[in-house]
Amino acid sequence: AQSVTQLDSQVPVFEEAPVELRCNYSSSVSVYLFWYVQYPNQGLQLLLKYLSGSTLVESINGFEAEFNKSQTSFHLRKPSVHISDTAEYFCAVNEFSGGYNKLIFGAGTRLAVHP
Amino acid sequence: GAGVSQSPSNKVTEKGKDVELRCDPISGHTALYWYRQSLGQGLEFLIYFQGNSAPDKSGLPSDRFSAERTGGSVSTLTIQRTQQEDSAVYLCASSPRGGDSNQPQHFGDGTRLSIL
Numbered sequence: 001a002q003s004v005t006q007l008d009s010q011v012p013v014f015e016e017a018p019v020e021l022r023c024n025y026s027s028s029v030s031v032y033l034f035w036y037v038q039y040p041n042q043g044l045q046l047l048l049k050y051l052s053g054s055t056l057v058e059s060i061n062g063f064e065a066e067f068n069k070s071q072t073s074f075h076l077r078k079p080s081v082h083i084s085d086t087a088e089y090f091c092a093v094n095e096f097s098g099g100y101n102k103l104i105f106g107a108g109t110r111l112a113v114h115p
Numbered sequence: 116g117a118g119v120s121q122s123p124s125n126k127v128t129e130k131g132k133d134v135e136l137r138c139d140p141i142s143g144h145t146a147l148y149w150y151r152q153s154l155g156q157g158l159e160f161l162i163y164f165q166g167n168s169a170p171d172k173s174g175l176p177s178d179r180f181s182a183e184r185t186g187g188s189v190s191t192l193t194i195q196r197t198q199q200e201d202s203a204v205y206l207c208a209s210s211p212r213g214g215d216s217n218q219p220q221h222f223g224d225g226t227r228l229s230i231l
Binding site: 034036102105 | 119121157158223224
């Protein structure tokens, strides 16, 4: 079974500073990887995904993540954060068994951006 | 809007009572998922529906939990004889096809359940 580890439960950072949220997954076989963001009192929204092809994927709001197969990592980065990026971020990997796709989530990383 | 809709958004009830949570997926999405998000923890998979059938109920924490889906659309998650440890946010998600790994799941805003 797949598992996802998010090494940091909380990441405080000042506005306009760079940030990296770490994610490692367990499987060495082909995987699809996702980052979801959850703003307060809302559900999860897809931020970006890696399915195949280029190992660097980007979102529309400046986040990017790089798939590293040798390190089984999919860290999320942003060169300059805004107050509005304050949210909880979840890394997920798909597990396909029994004919359907299930997402396995990490425990989440709470990003707190301070002025 | 055309997103996943969950109701109620908040539910406070006394220990021992039954609760029913509702999820209305995106129209046309055949796959529906329930997750539980407890304080300080990640998302815990509960159950998956493909159409009206639930091929995977492995995540349901106990026999007090049950779920059904009718008409390939609305799903209800029922918790009987609620306990305080059931307090959590219950999230529903849908996707066009459960067997299509590259289809992301679309989440509702969740139901925040508090057991007194």
